[in-house]
Amino acid sequence: MTGVAVRQVQVTFDCADPRALSMFWNEVLGYVLPAPPPGFGSWDDFAATLPPEQRNSASASIDPSGAGPKLFFQRVPEGKTAKNRVHLDVRAAPGIEGEARMAALETEADRLVALGASRAARHEPAPPLSHGFLVMTDPEGNEFCLD
Incomplete structure (x- = not known):
């Protein structure tokens, strides 16, 4: 402490x-x-x-x-040139697991794409370490995850 x-x-x-x-x-x-x-x-x-x-x-x-x-x-005058070293994890499917979780993440991804986001990758559940998530980018290319 x-x-x-x-x-x-x-x-x-x-x-x-x-x-x-x-x-x-x-x-x-x-x-x-x-x-x-x-x-x-x-x-x-x-x-x-x-x-x-x-x-x-x-x-x-x-x-x-x-x-x-x-x-x-x-x-800032310069554009984004490299992968973010820090990113936000947006908790879009708390407490949901398996296919229902991935379906909820996909639904939220569709909503965000309509707002200007882009999809970057989908990572399937791999318990016990990962419950599955989607990598997205905001309209200026900053990476974030739907988790």
């Missing part, structure tokens, strides 16, 4: 289109945009006050219940 207090984490995505990617992840996770800054009725109202080059330079997604980590999206 180190005596260090438990800390919250934020997951940050480098991307080309922060707003679009945050809206995608909102649909995946049931997250929402945080409230706009005080004095603004919407994020679009706030963005209108910024110089054009600063608009859509960042966005965020939050768990409306406050339980999950904040996702932060920041615009």
Whole structure:
């Protein structure tokens, strides 16, 4: 035991289109945009006050219940060039096993593909270590798993 207090984490995505990617992840996770800054009725109202080059330079997604980590999206000039070293596992079929699990994952994958995700691989159940999962990519190519 180190005596260090438990800390919250934020997951940050480098991307080309922060707003679009945050809206995608909102649909995946049931997250929402945080409230706009005080004095603004919407994020679009706030963005209108910024110089054009600063608009859509960042966005965020939050768990409306406050339980999950904040996702932060920041615009960077370079594109993705390699496999992610860290990725999200989206729990799309908790407590389901076998063919029913894989069917539930496939149903969720179809929904996410319609939102702009892509399929990368399917891994069949191999108990006791793996119950099966799907590897996906978000609209900017970031890998994640449906688990």
